Amino acid sequence: MTAEPSTTPRPSAQGPGAARQHTLRERNLQLVARAVFDAPTPLSRADVAAATGLTRATVSTLVDRLVEGGLVSELPPVAAQRAGRPAVPLVPAGRSVVGLGLEVNVDYLGARVLDLTGEVVVSRVTAGSFHDSDPADVLGTLGTLARDVVAEVHDGGMRLAGARLALPGLVDARTAELEVAPNLGWSSLEPVPLLGLRGPDGSEVPVVVANEAKLAALAELAGDVPSSFLYVSGDVGIGAGIVVDGRLLAAERGWNGEVGHVVVDPAGPRCSCGAYGCLEQYAGKEEILRSAGLPVDASLAELLELLRSHDRGAGAAVQRAGRALGSALADFVNLLGVSTVVLGGVYTELEPWLRDEVLTVMGERVLAAPFVSLEVRAAQAGQYAALSGGAREVLREVVAYPAAWV
């Protein structure tokens, strides 16, 4: 497992002497940026000095760089508690440096821009049906949508730091290649060139490709969630993101969270992957719809309507999904030791009907269940969470490596 790749260029050494100075200054800039961005309430320059162990003079110079570079803003001074100059609270800068989240999913395309305060600057989503679609067509359409959004941001005087492209499949983080996205019918392709995304001045926009469930998991961090949790996103396929101490658990080539093909019952039905009794055969969206007596292309709204009117077949279908999901989640909780599971994708709205079955099976199967409080909750990040998670991840990298931006 290695770190996920960066969207931001990292400055290179300029000879041994320069590199040493450079490295030190950059490390201090990182410390200061982290202190300002991680603070639950705004810090002053003096607070940052106390938090980092750097001198006030050094902190002041570095904060000035972050302010001039548009990463940090100064609020109006507040009177100091003791004698002395009033303190200037430091906060993330709004509408200055921004990140772009892009997504292709089975039934929509989208682009969303967030700024460093976490505000949505622009968000565009287009519905469609991209089952067994042509990657060049679909990514070309998304590229056009993205170019419009980038132009809008540029016209507003903002600087785009980069983009993340969310795809429902196995993405090789090293090569930016999509190995396979079964529900789009795509395999072995490089998505970024097909987007053809450039800035209004013709400059290249760095785009990193990632799995959609993982980016959606990161979007949860904007809300009230523990710093470690397992995010499981249900759709036609089922994906997961493992968040540990506020970061995605990285993996060799970025391949993890492929939970749709976990064994629920080796005597179960044959799966599209060739194996038997995979989780998707019980808790995949199409399987839930089919088992509820609906066509596989029915909408989630139709299923919810049946559930709200206490339809027996629909209730039984969701219970069956809940039991299978509970069994798979119990295995993961035993392995990972997390106690919070966040349900995303279609599971978010199904949570009231899934929850009891999931918790019952987990209670039976999690070895630590008598000693911990297991929590299963609906995702909070709202629709198209991978768009927000992708934009957020771009900006996390800006704050982690600020020297390239100030």
Place this chain on the structure above:
Amino acid sequence: MTAEPSTTPRPSAQGPGAARQHTLRERNLQLVARAVFDAPTPLSRADVAAATGLTRATVSTLVDRLVEGGLVSELPPVAAQRAGRPAVPLVPAGRSVVGLGLEVNVDYLGARVLDLTGEVVVSRVTAGSFHDSDPADVLGTLGTLARDVVAEVHDGGMRLAGARLALPGLVDARTAELEVAPNLGWSSLEPVPLLGLRGPDGSEVPVVVANEAKLAALAELAGDVPSSFLYVSGDVGIGAGIVVDGRLLAAERGWNGEVGHVVVDPAGPRCSCGAYGCLEQYAGKEEILRSAGLPVDASLAELLELLRSHDRGAGAAVQRAGRALGSALADFVNLLGVSTVVLGGVYTELEPWLRDEVLTVMGERVLAAPFVSLEVRAAQAGQYAALSGGAREVLREVVAYPAAWV
């Protein structure tokens, strides 16, 4: 998920001004210690300066502290490639600061001391049968063994940095309480006071309690293994350690790797945990022995003898275990994205007979199998690996927080 607790005291602040200087000096000391200990070949002071970005004067002062404090040794100078003073290679100090690994398992007790070079200084193991044993008796016996070892180390002029106690059960990392160790028949107890371990001068020896499979996983890092892997240890119970970038994946209260109760077949036999078809019912040591036609208290040597003489029943029993293990491992590899699985405990010696079945099932069930090279290998760390892993973990903390020791 939080960091595992430290065995080493961390210096506290001494007022704001002192704390600031302190923090800076400590951070630099950490950088220097890490550079020396992580280097594949010995570095000189100049190499450390280049690697850390610190000045040569600062590095020299800090290296002197590490040498005087007994963490680092200097090798005889080697002639410099260019003009200038000969370079002094820096290496971890032998027989100076040492770590103690302790273990209670179902059929043995042990104590082992390693030094910073990774050498075994003392190792003592006592066979026994601790199924449904009395914790006070057993831990008292281990405490006596440990006191002898500590005295020996002390007489040799070495400094003991602390100890880790490995137990085959669910340990709460926050409270150092053992929640349950099913195969010892222990539950809800505090093991450390029962050890009654003190240094020869009556000083307290800091002991951290941990799960044995996790410490055994860390012992693998001394050998030729990728920095990220899944370690699965088979015994009466089955435990796992998830190693990511050379560190154990931490979990809330330290509870993870509980893989013995993963679902293999919901229609399978009832497990001691109350659920059905758990992995231990197929691949636990007693179940393999029973299914091979041996008594459950037969030795591994008896099973290996049958396997070597091509006994059909024994072969079938191990194949059945391998299929179940392959199914569980496939789920974990899908979730975690690791590609290397290390087989520990009784699986180490069974590996030649398990390997094919495990790899076949994983090949069918791991979604990324067509794109990665899955590797299943026997553990290299030898018998009683948790003893070495525990001692190693104590010393890792010394290197990570050297200020308390120099």
